[in-house]
Amino acid sequence: MVEARNNDTRERILDAAERLFMAHGYEGTSMRQITGEAGVNLAAVNYHFGSKETLIQEVFRRRLDWLNEERLRVLDELEREAAGQPLKPSQIVDAFFGTMLRMAEDESRGGMTFLRLLGRTLAEPSEFIRGFLAHEYKTVVDRYKEALFKALPDVPKAEIVWRFHFMLGATSYAIAGTDALRLVTDWQIEPEDSVDRLDRLLPRLMSFLIGGLRAQLPQFPDAAVDR
Amino acid sequence: MVEARNNDTRERILDAAERLFMAHGYEGTSMRQITGEAGVNLAAVNYHFGSKETLIQEVFRRRLDWLNEERLRVLDELEREAAGQPLKPSQIVDAFFGTMLRMAEDESRGGMTFLRLLGRTLAEPSEFIRGFLAHEYKTVVDRYKEALFKALPDVPKAEIVWRFHFMLGATSYAIAGTDALRLVTDWQIEPEDSVDRLDRLLPRLMSFLIGGLRAQLPQFPDAAVDR
DNA sequence: CTATGATTCAAACGAACGTATGAATCATAG
DNA sequence: CTATGATTCATACGTTCGTTTGAATCATAG
Incomplete structure:
Protein backbone atom coordinates (compact mmCIF):
# COMPACT_ATOMS: atom_id res chain seq x y z
CA MET A 1 0.00 0.00 0.00
CA SER A 51 -14.81 21.54 2.43
CA LYS A 52 -14.32 25.08 3.67
CA GLU A 53 -16.19 24.23 6.86
CA THR A 54 -13.96 21.29 7.75
CA LEU A 55 -10.94 23.41 6.84
CA ILE A 56 -11.61 26.06 9.47
CA GLN A 57 -12.38 23.36 11.99
CA GLU A 58 -8.95 21.89 11.30
CA VAL A 59 -7.38 25.33 11.60
CA PHE A 60 -8.78 25.55 15.12
CA ARG A 61 -8.22 21.96 16.14
CA ARG A 62 -4.55 22.16 15.23
CA ARG A 63 -4.02 24.81 17.93
CA LEU A 64 -6.84 24.26 20.41
CA ASP A 65 -6.00 20.65 21.14
CA TRP A 66 -2.71 21.72 22.60
CA LEU A 67 -4.10 24.80 24.36
CA ASN A 68 -6.85 22.93 26.12
CA GLU A 69 -4.59 20.07 27.15
CA GLU A 70 -2.13 22.60 28.50
CA ARG A 71 -4.88 24.35 30.43
CA LEU A 72 -5.90 21.09 32.04
CA ARG A 73 -2.30 20.21 32.78
CA VAL A 74 -1.61 23.53 34.47
CA LEU A 75 -4.77 23.31 36.54
CA ASP A 76 -3.93 19.75 37.58
CA GLU A 77 -0.49 20.92 38.63
CA LEU A 78 -1.88 23.83 40.65
CA GLU A 79 -4.40 21.63 42.43
CA ARG A 80 -1.74 19.04 43.15
CA GLU A 81 0.48 21.67 44.74
CA ALA A 82 -2.42 23.12 46.72
CA ALA A 83 -3.13 19.68 48.19
CA GLY A 84 -6.83 20.18 48.69
CA GLN A 85 -6.67 23.86 49.66
CA PRO A 86 -8.68 26.15 47.37
CA LEU A 87 -6.61 27.96 44.76
CA LYS A 88 -6.19 31.71 44.59
CA PRO A 89 -8.49 33.24 41.97
CA SER A 90 -5.50 34.88 40.33
CA GLN A 91 -3.88 31.48 39.84
CA ILE A 92 -6.97 30.18 38.05
CA VAL A 93 -7.31 33.26 35.89
CA ASP A 94 -3.67 33.06 34.92
CA ALA A 95 -3.91 29.35 34.18
CA PHE A 96 -6.86 29.90 31.82
CA PHE A 97 -6.23 33.28 30.21
CA GLY A 98 -2.50 33.58 30.79
CA THR A 99 -1.85 30.22 29.19
CA MET A 100 -3.79 31.38 26.16
CA LEU A 101 -2.03 34.73 25.89
CA ARG A 102 1.40 33.20 26.23
CA MET A 103 0.70 31.30 23.01
CA ALA A 104 1.36 34.61 21.29
CA GLU A 105 5.07 34.15 21.88
CA ASP A 106 5.14 30.63 20.52
CA GLU A 107 5.26 31.00 16.76
CA SER A 108 5.19 27.23 16.33
CA ARG A 109 1.72 27.20 17.88
CA GLY A 110 0.31 29.99 15.75
CA GLY A 111 1.58 32.93 17.77
CA MET A 112 -0.29 36.21 17.61
CA THR A 113 -1.99 35.26 14.36
CA PHE A 114 -3.90 32.36 15.82
CA LEU A 115 -4.65 34.32 18.99
CA ARG A 116 -6.24 37.11 16.97
CA LEU A 117 -8.22 34.60 14.95
CA LEU A 118 -9.45 33.00 18.16
CA GLY A 119 -10.43 36.33 19.67
CA ARG A 120 -12.30 37.31 16.53
CA THR A 121 -14.09 34.02 16.21
CA LEU A 122 -15.21 33.88 19.81
CA ALA A 123 -17.04 37.12 19.17
CA GLU A 124 -18.45 36.34 15.74
CA PRO A 125 -19.20 32.66 15.65
CA SER A 126 -21.04 31.41 12.61
CA GLU A 127 -23.74 29.05 13.68
CA PHE A 128 -21.82 25.92 12.78
CA ILE A 129 -18.58 26.99 14.43
CA ARG A 130 -20.24 27.99 17.66
CA GLY A 131 -21.19 24.37 18.31
CA PHE A 132 -17.72 23.19 17.37
CA LEU A 133 -15.98 25.60 19.75
CA ALA A 134 -18.38 24.87 22.61
CA HIS A 135 -17.68 21.17 22.19
CA GLU A 136 -13.91 21.68 22.03
CA TYR A 137 -13.98 23.73 25.22
CA LYS A 138 -16.60 21.81 27.22
CA THR A 139 -14.30 19.75 29.44
CA VAL A 140 -11.90 22.60 30.13
CA VAL A 141 -14.57 25.15 30.93
CA ASP A 142 -16.32 22.79 33.32
CA ARG A 143 -13.10 22.12 35.21
CA TYR A 144 -12.29 25.82 35.50
CA LYS A 145 -15.79 26.72 36.62
CA GLU A 146 -15.53 24.19 39.43
CA ALA A 147 -12.12 25.56 40.43
CA LEU A 148 -13.52 29.09 40.58
CA PHE A 149 -16.49 27.94 42.65
CA LYS A 150 -14.09 26.46 45.20
CA ALA A 151 -11.81 29.48 45.15
CA LEU A 152 -14.67 31.91 45.72
CA PRO A 153 -17.06 30.15 48.09
CA ASP A 154 -18.74 33.39 49.14
CA VAL A 155 -19.66 34.43 45.60
CA PRO A 156 -22.90 32.97 44.17
CA LYS A 157 -22.18 30.49 41.41
CA ALA A 158 -24.31 32.30 38.86
CA GLU A 159 -22.26 35.42 39.53
CA ILE A 160 -19.02 33.57 38.91
CA VAL A 161 -20.29 32.21 35.61
CA TRP A 162 -21.26 35.68 34.46
CA ARG A 163 -17.87 37.07 35.43
CA PHE A 164 -16.13 34.26 33.60
CA HIS A 165 -18.21 35.34 30.62
CA PHE A 166 -17.14 38.97 31.02
CA MET A 167 -13.49 37.98 31.39
CA LEU A 168 -13.71 35.99 28.20
CA GLY A 169 -15.14 39.00 26.41
CA ALA A 170 -12.46 41.39 27.62
CA THR A 171 -9.76 38.92 26.64
CA SER A 172 -11.22 38.09 23.23
CA TYR A 173 -11.45 41.73 22.33
CA ALA A 174 -7.97 42.46 23.61
CA ILE A 175 -6.32 39.71 21.60
CA ALA A 176 -8.48 40.21 18.52
CA GLY A 177 -6.70 43.53 18.41
CA THR A 178 -9.33 45.18 16.27
CA ASP A 179 -9.61 48.22 18.53
CA ALA A 180 -12.65 49.43 16.61
CA LEU A 181 -12.83 52.79 18.37
CA ARG A 182 -9.09 53.43 18.03
CA LEU A 183 -8.89 53.75 21.79
CA VAL A 184 -5.40 52.37 22.11
CA THR A 185 -4.22 52.78 18.54
CA ASP A 186 -4.93 56.49 18.40
CA TRP A 187 -3.31 57.10 21.73
CA GLN A 188 0.19 58.51 22.26
CA ILE A 189 1.71 55.22 23.24
CA GLU A 190 5.30 54.11 23.00
CA PRO A 191 5.86 51.56 20.23
CA GLU A 192 7.00 49.10 22.88
CA ASP A 193 3.58 49.52 24.54
CA SER A 194 1.63 48.27 21.54
CA VAL A 195 -0.62 45.23 21.51
CA ASP A 196 2.21 43.15 20.13
CA ARG A 197 4.22 43.50 23.31
CA LEU A 198 2.72 40.64 25.23
CA ASP A 199 4.80 41.16 28.35
CA ARG A 200 3.01 44.45 28.89
CA LEU A 201 -0.46 43.42 27.75
CA LEU A 202 -0.54 40.31 29.92
CA PRO A 203 -0.02 41.98 33.33
CA ARG A 204 -2.42 44.74 32.37
CA LEU A 205 -5.16 42.36 31.34
CA MET A 206 -4.60 40.12 34.37
CA SER A 207 -4.97 43.04 36.77
CA PHE A 208 -8.17 44.06 35.05
CA LEU A 209 -9.65 40.54 35.00
CA ILE A 210 -8.87 39.84 38.66
CA GLY A 211 -10.24 43.22 39.66
CA GLY A 212 -13.45 42.40 37.84
CA LEU A 213 -13.67 38.88 39.21
CA ARG A 214 -13.23 40.07 42.79
CA ALA A 215 -15.41 43.17 42.47
CA GLN A 216 -18.15 44.01 44.90
CA LEU A 217 -21.30 42.01 44.26
CA PRO A 218 -23.98 43.87 42.31
CA GLN A 219 -27.13 45.29 43.85
CA PHE A 220 -30.21 44.31 41.88
CA PRO A 221 -33.01 46.83 41.60
CA ASP A 222 -35.67 44.32 42.73
CA ALA A 223 -33.83 43.75 45.99
CA ALA A 224 -35.64 46.73 47.49
CA VAL A 225 -37.16 46.14 50.93
CA ASP A 226 -40.74 47.04 50.01
CA ARG A 227 -41.18 44.11 47.63
CA MET B 1 -40.91 69.84 -8.06
CA SER B 51 -24.60 50.15 -2.12
CA LYS B 52 -24.36 47.51 0.58
CA GLU B 53 -21.54 49.44 2.23
CA THR B 54 -23.52 52.65 2.53
CA LEU B 55 -26.49 50.62 3.73
CA ILE B 56 -24.73 49.26 6.80
CA GLN B 57 -23.32 52.69 7.52
CA GLU B 58 -26.88 54.03 7.53
CA VAL B 59 -27.96 51.17 9.78
CA PHE B 60 -25.39 52.33 12.32
CA ARG B 61 -25.82 56.04 11.88
CA ARG B 62 -29.56 55.80 12.50
CA ARG B 63 -28.87 54.55 16.05
CA LEU B 64 -25.41 55.83 16.89
CA ASP B 65 -26.21 59.50 16.30
CA TRP B 66 -28.67 59.41 19.15
CA LEU B 67 -26.52 57.22 21.40
CA ASN B 68 -23.47 59.42 21.13
CA GLU B 69 -25.43 62.63 21.61
CA GLU B 70 -27.03 61.10 24.66
CA ARG B 71 -23.65 60.07 26.02
CA LEU B 72 -22.38 63.62 25.66
CA ARG B 73 -25.56 65.03 27.19
CA VAL B 74 -25.32 62.77 30.24
CA LEU B 75 -21.65 63.56 30.75
CA ASP B 76 -22.35 67.29 30.45
CA GLU B 77 -25.08 66.95 33.04
CA LEU B 78 -22.83 65.03 35.45
CA GLU B 79 -20.03 67.55 35.14
CA ARG B 80 -22.45 70.44 35.60
CA GLU B 81 -23.73 68.87 38.83
CA ALA B 82 -20.22 68.14 40.05
CA ALA B 83 -19.31 71.81 39.61
CA GLY B 84 -15.63 71.25 38.92
CA GLN B 85 -15.15 68.33 41.30
CA PRO B 86 -13.92 65.14 39.62
CA LEU B 87 -16.63 62.59 38.92
CA LYS B 88 -16.79 59.16 40.47
CA PRO B 89 -15.45 56.49 38.09
CA SER B 90 -18.70 54.57 38.47
CA GLN B 91 -20.65 57.59 37.22
CA ILE B 92 -18.52 57.78 34.10
CA VAL B 93 -18.73 54.06 33.43
CA ASP B 94 -22.48 54.13 33.82
CA ALA B 95 -22.82 57.16 31.58
CA PHE B 96 -20.87 55.46 28.80
CA PHE B 97 -21.77 51.78 29.07
CA GLY B 98 -25.02 52.06 31.00
CA THR B 99 -26.45 54.50 28.49
CA MET B 100 -25.64 52.03 25.75
CA LEU B 101 -27.11 49.03 27.55
CA ARG B 102 -30.29 50.85 28.42
CA MET B 103 -30.95 51.18 24.69
CA ALA B 104 -31.92 47.51 24.86
CA GLU B 105 -35.20 48.48 26.49
CA ASP B 106 -36.03 51.13 23.89
CA GLU B 107 -37.47 49.24 20.96
CA SER B 108 -37.85 52.47 18.99
CA ARG B 109 -34.06 52.83 19.05
CA GLY B 110 -33.31 49.32 17.92
CA GLY B 111 -33.52 47.59 21.29
CA MET B 112 -31.59 44.42 21.86
CA THR B 113 -31.26 43.77 18.12
CA PHE B 114 -29.17 46.86 17.48
CA LEU B 115 -27.18 46.31 20.66
CA ARG B 116 -26.22 42.82 19.57
CA LEU B 117 -25.29 44.10 16.14
CA LEU B 118 -23.12 46.77 17.72
CA GLY B 119 -21.41 44.30 20.01
CA ARG B 120 -20.71 41.96 17.13
CA THR B 121 -19.43 44.66 14.86
CA LEU B 122 -17.11 46.20 17.42
CA ALA B 123 -15.35 42.86 17.60
CA GLU B 124 -15.32 42.01 13.89
CA PRO B 125 -14.96 45.26 12.00
CA SER B 126 -14.41 44.95 8.31
CA GLU B 127 -11.71 47.32 7.26
CA PHE B 128 -14.07 49.93 5.88
CA ILE B 129 -16.41 49.92 8.87
CA ARG B 130 -13.62 50.22 11.40
CA GLY B 131 -12.81 53.67 10.09
CA PHE B 132 -16.44 54.65 10.04
CA LEU B 133 -17.03 53.61 13.65
CA ALA B 134 -13.85 55.25 14.88
CA HIS B 135 -14.93 58.49 13.24
CA GLU B 136 -18.47 58.28 14.67
CA TYR B 137 -17.09 57.75 18.17
CA LYS B 138 -14.09 60.10 18.11
CA THR B 139 -15.60 63.07 19.95
CA VAL B 140 -17.36 60.98 22.55
CA VAL B 141 -14.40 58.77 23.34
CA ASP B 142 -12.09 61.75 23.73
CA ARG B 143 -14.47 63.41 26.20
CA TYR B 144 -14.83 60.24 28.25
CA LYS B 145 -11.10 59.60 28.31
CA GLU B 146 -10.54 63.07 29.71
CA ALA B 147 -13.24 62.55 32.33
CA LEU B 148 -11.62 59.29 33.42
CA PHE B 149 -8.19 60.93 33.62
CA LYS B 150 -9.63 63.53 36.00
CA ALA B 151 -11.54 60.96 38.01
CA LEU B 152 -8.47 58.75 38.48
CA PRO B 153 -5.54 61.14 38.87
CA ASP B 154 -3.35 58.49 40.50
CA VAL B 155 -3.68 56.02 37.64
CA PRO B 156 -1.29 56.46 34.69
CA LYS B 157 -3.15 57.64 31.60
CA ALA B 158 -1.94 54.77 29.46
CA GLU B 159 -3.35 52.38 32.03
CA ILE B 160 -6.74 54.07 31.89
CA VAL B 161 -6.84 53.84 28.12
CA TRP B 162 -6.09 50.14 28.25
CA ARG B 163 -8.76 49.56 30.85
CA PHE B 164 -11.26 51.49 28.77
CA HIS B 165 -10.31 49.11 25.98
CA PHE B 166 -10.88 46.06 28.21
CA MET B 167 -14.23 47.42 29.41
CA LEU B 168 -15.32 47.89 25.83
CA GLY B 169 -14.38 44.30 25.07
CA ALA B 170 -16.27 42.85 28.02
CA THR B 171 -19.32 44.90 27.14
CA SER B 172 -19.25 44.13 23.44
CA TYR B 173 -19.06 40.43 24.09
CA ALA B 174 -21.79 40.58 26.72
CA ILE B 175 -24.27 42.38 24.48
CA ALA B 176 -23.32 40.46 21.35
CA GLY B 177 -24.74 37.56 23.27
CA THR B 178 -22.94 34.95 21.21
CA ASP B 179 -21.62 33.10 24.27
CA ALA B 180 -19.38 30.99 22.08
CA LEU B 181 -18.30 28.66 24.86
CA ARG B 182 -21.85 28.21 26.19
CA LEU B 183 -20.66 29.51 29.54
CA VAL B 184 -23.91 31.17 30.47
CA THR B 185 -26.27 29.43 28.08
CA ASP B 186 -25.35 25.94 29.23
CA TRP B 187 -25.59 26.89 32.85
CA GLN B 188 -28.52 26.07 35.14
CA ILE B 189 -29.89 29.58 35.11
CA GLU B 190 -33.39 30.77 35.80
CA PRO B 191 -35.16 32.03 32.64
CA GLU B 192 -35.42 35.41 34.30
CA ASP B 193 -31.63 35.45 34.59
CA SER B 194 -31.03 35.21 30.86
CA VAL B 195 -29.18 37.75 28.75
CA ASP B 196 -32.44 39.35 27.77
CA ARG B 197 -33.14 40.48 31.30
CA LEU B 198 -31.30 43.76 31.16
CA ASP B 199 -32.10 44.75 34.74
CA ARG B 200 -29.94 41.84 35.91
CA LEU B 201 -27.21 42.03 33.27
CA LEU B 202 -26.60 45.74 33.76
CA PRO B 203 -25.73 45.67 37.50
CA ARG B 204 -23.62 42.57 36.98
CA LEU B 205 -21.64 44.10 34.16
CA MET B 206 -21.26 47.42 35.97
CA SER B 207 -19.81 45.74 39.05
CA PHE B 208 -17.36 43.85 36.89
CA LEU B 209 -16.29 46.89 34.87
CA ILE B 210 -15.77 49.09 37.90
CA GLY B 211 -13.87 46.34 39.66
CA GLY B 212 -11.59 46.08 36.65
CA LEU B 213 -11.18 49.81 36.27
CA ARG B 214 -10.21 50.24 39.91
CA ALA B 215 -8.06 47.14 40.14
CA GLN B 216 -4.55 47.15 41.55
CA LEU B 217 -2.02 48.45 39.07
CA PRO B 218 -0.08 45.75 37.24
CA GLN B 219 3.52 44.82 38.01
CA PHE B 220 5.60 44.66 34.85
CA PRO B 221 8.33 42.05 34.65
CA ASP B 222 10.98 44.59 33.57
CA ALA B 223 10.40 46.62 36.73
CA ALA B 224 12.94 44.47 38.54
CA VAL B 225 15.50 46.39 40.61
CA ASP B 226 18.61 45.07 38.89
CA ARG B 227 17.81 46.77 35.60
C1' DC C 1 -56.51 66.16 -16.87
C1' DT C 2 -51.73 66.16 -17.96
C1' DA C 3 -46.94 66.45 -17.07
C1' DT C 4 -43.18 65.40 -14.02
C1' DG C 5 -40.24 63.25 -11.33
C1' DA C 6 -39.99 59.83 -7.62
C1' DT C 7 -40.40 55.08 -6.85
C1' DT C 8 -41.08 50.19 -7.91
C1' DC C 9 -40.49 46.28 -10.68
C1' DA C 10 -38.87 42.11 -13.46
C1' DA C 11 -35.01 40.91 -15.65
C1' DA C 12 -30.44 40.58 -16.64
C1' DC C 13 -25.29 41.66 -16.09
C1' DG C 14 -20.55 40.02 -15.25
C1' DA C 15 -17.90 38.47 -11.51
C1' DA C 16 -16.84 35.55 -7.82
C1' DC C 17 -18.11 31.82 -5.06
C1' DG C 18 -17.45 26.59 -3.29
C1' DT C 19 -17.07 22.34 -5.36
C1' DA C 20 -16.36 18.51 -8.75
C1' DT C 21 -14.10 16.11 -12.57
C1' DG C 22 -10.75 13.48 -15.05
C1' DA C 23 -6.36 13.47 -16.82
C1' DA C 24 -1.37 14.21 -15.64
C1' DT C 25 2.28 13.66 -12.42
C1' DC C 26 4.53 11.88 -8.61
C1' DA C 27 6.75 8.60 -5.09
C1' DT C 28 7.16 4.22 -3.66
C1' DA C 29 6.16 -1.08 -3.22
C1' DG C 30 6.99 -5.23 -5.37
C1' DC D 1 11.20 -1.80 -14.41
C1' DT D 2 6.21 -1.72 -13.75
C1' DA D 3 2.11 -1.16 -11.11
C1' DT D 4 -0.40 1.36 -7.71
C1' DG D 5 -2.36 4.69 -5.38
C1' DA D 6 -1.59 9.36 -3.59
C1' DT D 7 -1.36 13.95 -5.07
C1' DT D 8 -1.49 17.86 -8.25
C1' DC D 9 -3.37 20.27 -12.01
C1' DA D 10 -6.26 22.91 -15.46
C1' DT D 11 -10.75 23.42 -16.28
C1' DA D 12 -15.50 23.66 -15.78
C1' DC D 13 -19.98 23.23 -13.25
C1' DG D 14 -23.99 25.35 -11.23
C1' DT D 15 -25.10 29.06 -7.80
C1' DT D 16 -25.16 33.14 -5.75
C1' DC D 17 -23.33 37.55 -5.29
C1' DG D 18 -23.88 43.02 -5.69
C1' DT D 19 -25.27 45.96 -9.06
C1' DT D 20 -27.53 47.92 -13.30
C1' DT D 21 -31.04 48.70 -16.69
C1' DG D 22 -35.21 50.44 -18.75
C1' DA D 23 -39.87 50.10 -18.63
C1' DA D 24 -44.06 50.36 -15.57
C1' DT D 25 -46.40 52.53 -11.82
C1' DC D 26 -47.26 55.93 -8.58
C1' DA D 27 -48.34 60.56 -6.26
C1' DT D 28 -48.58 65.13 -6.77
C1' DA D 29 -47.91 70.05 -8.98
C1' DG D 30 -49.78 72.98 -12.26
Missing part, protein backbone atom coordinates in the same frame (compact mmCIF):
# COMPACT_ATOMS: atom_id res chain seq x y z
CA VAL A 2 1.02 3.57 -0.65
CA GLU A 3 0.74 6.04 2.18
CA ALA A 4 0.84 9.83 2.40
CA ARG A 5 4.33 11.21 1.98
CA ASN A 6 3.96 14.89 2.26
CA ASN A 7 1.89 17.03 4.56
CA ASP A 8 3.63 20.17 3.37
CA THR A 9 0.60 21.12 1.29
CA ARG A 10 -1.73 20.58 4.23
CA GLU A 11 0.40 22.77 6.49
CA ARG A 12 0.75 25.51 3.90
CA ILE A 13 -3.01 25.59 3.47
CA LEU A 14 -3.62 25.68 7.23
CA ASP A 15 -1.11 28.50 7.68
CA ALA A 16 -2.59 30.59 4.90
CA ALA A 17 -6.14 29.93 6.06
CA GLU A 18 -5.24 30.87 9.62
CA ARG A 19 -3.80 34.19 8.53
CA LEU A 20 -6.58 35.06 6.08
CA PHE A 21 -9.45 34.03 8.35
CA MET A 22 -7.84 36.21 11.01
CA ALA A 23 -7.56 39.18 8.67
CA HIS A 24 -10.87 38.97 6.79
CA GLY A 25 -13.10 36.56 8.69
CA TYR A 26 -14.54 33.25 7.58
CA GLU A 27 -17.12 34.50 5.09
CA GLY A 28 -14.75 37.21 3.90
CA THR A 29 -12.05 34.77 2.83
CA SER A 30 -12.32 32.78 -0.40
CA MET A 31 -10.80 29.44 -1.28
CA ARG A 32 -8.92 31.13 -4.10
CA GLN A 33 -7.30 33.58 -1.71
CA ILE A 34 -6.24 30.72 0.53
CA THR A 35 -4.80 28.51 -2.20
CA GLY A 36 -3.24 31.54 -3.84
CA GLU A 37 -1.39 32.59 -0.69
CA ALA A 38 -0.45 28.99 0.09
CA GLY A 39 0.89 28.52 -3.42
CA VAL A 40 -1.11 25.36 -4.04
CA ASN A 41 -3.77 24.35 -6.51
CA LEU A 42 -7.34 25.44 -5.92
CA ALA A 43 -8.58 21.87 -5.67
CA ALA A 44 -6.09 21.03 -2.91
CA VAL A 45 -8.33 22.31 -0.12
CA ASN A 46 -11.25 20.09 -1.05
CA TYR A 47 -8.90 17.18 -1.64
CA HIS A 48 -7.18 17.46 1.74
CA PHE A 49 -9.96 18.82 3.93
CA GLY A 50 -13.22 18.13 2.14
CA VAL B 2 -41.86 66.47 -6.68
CA GLU B 3 -40.37 65.42 -3.39
CA ALA B 4 -40.07 62.11 -1.53
CA ARG B 5 -43.36 60.98 -0.07
CA ASN B 6 -42.65 57.73 1.59
CA ASN B 7 -39.75 56.56 3.67
CA ASP B 8 -41.55 53.38 4.59
CA THR B 9 -39.39 51.38 2.19
CA ARG B 10 -36.22 52.89 3.61
CA GLU B 11 -37.22 52.03 7.15
CA ARG B 12 -38.28 48.51 6.27
CA ILE B 13 -34.92 47.93 4.62
CA LEU B 14 -33.01 49.35 7.57
CA ASP B 15 -34.96 47.21 10.04
CA ALA B 16 -34.43 44.03 8.05
CA ALA B 17 -30.75 44.80 7.49
CA GLU B 18 -30.24 45.52 11.18
CA ARG B 19 -31.73 42.18 12.17
CA LEU B 20 -29.96 40.15 9.50
CA PHE B 21 -26.54 41.78 9.95
CA MET B 22 -26.93 41.04 13.65
CA ALA B 23 -27.80 37.40 13.03
CA HIS B 24 -25.39 36.52 10.20
CA GLY B 25 -22.83 39.29 10.00
CA TYR B 26 -22.14 41.70 7.16
CA GLU B 27 -20.55 39.31 4.69
CA GLY B 28 -22.96 36.57 5.67
CA THR B 29 -26.04 38.58 4.72
CA SER B 30 -27.10 39.00 1.09
CA MET B 31 -29.07 41.79 -0.50
CA ARG B 32 -31.71 39.25 -1.49
CA GLN B 33 -32.18 38.17 2.11
CA ILE B 34 -32.58 41.78 3.16
CA THR B 35 -35.06 42.78 0.46
CA GLY B 36 -36.88 39.49 0.90
CA GLU B 37 -37.38 40.00 4.62
CA ALA B 38 -38.25 43.65 4.11
CA GLY B 39 -40.79 42.74 1.44
CA VAL B 40 -39.38 45.18 -1.10
CA ASN B 41 -37.86 44.83 -4.54
CA LEU B 42 -34.23 43.79 -4.83
CA ALA B 43 -33.26 47.03 -6.56
CA ALA B 44 -34.66 49.14 -3.73
CA VAL B 45 -31.49 48.96 -1.63
CA ASN B 46 -29.28 50.32 -4.37
CA TYR B 47 -31.87 52.91 -5.28
CA HIS B 48 -32.24 54.23 -1.72
CA PHE B 49 -28.78 53.67 -0.28
CA GLY B 50 -26.45 53.26 -3.24
